[in-house]
Amino acid sequence: MNNRLRVLRAERKWSQADLAQRLEVSRQSVNAIETGKYDPSLRLAFKLAKLFELPLEQIFSDH
Amino acid sequence: MCLPIRNAADRRFRCQCQIATGISLILYVACSQASIRIHNGPAGLTMAGIAGASFFAELVSVGLLVTRLRDEFQRVLLTRSFVWATLITMALTTIWGFVELHAPRTVPHLNVIWIPMILVVVTAGAKLFIFRQYRPENE
Numbered sequence: 001m002n003n004r005l006r007v008l009r010a011e012r013k014w015s016q017a018d019l020a021q022r023l024e025v026s027r028q029s030v031n032a033i034e035t036g037k038y039d040p041s042l043r044l045a046f047k048l049a050k051l052f053e054l055p056l057e058q059i060f061s062d063h
Numbered sequence: 064m065c066l067p068i069r070n071a072a073d074r075r076f077r078c079q080c081q082i083a084t085g086i087s088l089i090l091y092v093a094c095s096q097a098s099i100r101i102h103n104g105p106a107g108l109t110m111a112g113i114a115g116a117s118f119f120a121e122l123v124s125v126g127l128l129v130t131r132l133r134d135e136f137q138r139v140l141l142t143r144s145f146v147w148a149t150l151i152t153m154a155l156t157t158i159w160g161f162v163e164l165h166a167p168r169t170v171p172h173l174n175v176i177w178i179p180m181i182l183v184v185v186t187a188g189a190k191l192f193i194f195r196q197y198r199p200e201n202e
């Protein structure tokens with residue numbers, strides 16, 4: 001699964017640590033999601049969508 | 064191994080679990096060694112009972128850590144480490160058992176008491192290896 005996390009984060013000038021703090025996870029987790037090594041659960045995906053104020057499909061895609 | 068956990072509740076909970084694991088490990092080693100030396104009577108049985116209970120407590124604290132961590136990715140990595148450690152420990156001790164059975168002079172007898180210790184050491188190694196694989200690069 002692909003995601004636009006890095007782009008969205010850069011648009012807001014957030015570091016991985018900033019995003020991790022907002023999501024209450026480790027930077028390791030944010031890095032793993034960004035690099036596609038880990039697909040987040042629905043709970044975390046919705047948390048991301050809420051944080052970026054975007055629908056899920058604008059953050060994640062399956063191609 | 065220190066995990067870079069941002070969440071304060073997770074960090075506190077991880078510390079509590081690590082303290083519980085440390086205490087139960089010390090109790091396990093002390094009581095299992097004492098029970099080897101005290102062969103008979105209620106004192107030996109009590110020591111063996113405390114050793115068994117402390118190993119159980121160690122497994123419970125590890126289980127709680129794995130199930131209650133809020134950071135799901137850390138949870139996945141921890142679970143992966145424990146599964147690998149359990150498999151490796153079981154494989155190693157099974158092989159050792161067969162070698163002992165078929166070629167008793169080649170290896171010394173491995174007392175069952177050491178298996179939890181082997182599990183702890185292998186778990187530490189597995190955690191180190193797995194967490195290093197996912198170490199975040201610099202931004």
